[in-house]
Amino acid sequence: MAHHSSAKKRIRQTEKIRLRNRYYKKSTRTAIKNLRSMEEKKDAEKFLPKVVSMIDRLSKSNQFHQNKAANLKSKLTKFVNNL
Numbered sequence: 474m475a476h477h478s479s480a481k482k483r484i485r486q487t488e489k490i491r492l493r494n495r496y497y498k499k500s501t502r503t504a505i506k507n508l509r510s511m512e513e514k515k516d517a518e519k520f521l522p523k524v525v526s527m528i529d530r531l532s533k534s535n536q537f538h539q540n541k542a543a544n545l546k547s548k549l550t551k552f553v554n555n556l
Contacts, residue, residue: 498536501527508549514556521553 475481504524511517525546532542 494534494536497527498531501531505545505549509552512556514553517553517556521549524549 475484501524504520504527508517508520508524511520528537528542528545531537532539537545
């Protein structure tokens with residue numbers, strides 16, 4: 474158990490950040506899943522930039538590795554183009 478006030482504060486901050494990161498990562502994974510389940514090209518083309526933006530935000534904060542983000546964006550773009 475932490476005894477210093479700074480350590481206690483760090484624990485509180487870390488927990489908040491962890492929950493925020495978990496929320497954004499999970500909502501991005503859900504958005505990717507929803508995009509992959511789409512069958513209408515128009516809808517998918519509208520939704521793709523939102524998903525790409527979410528992926529970029531996660532890679533900027535190092536929650537997704539840069540290469541993983543690039544691979545995801547590439548695969549999703551190919552998927553939408555082939556609809």
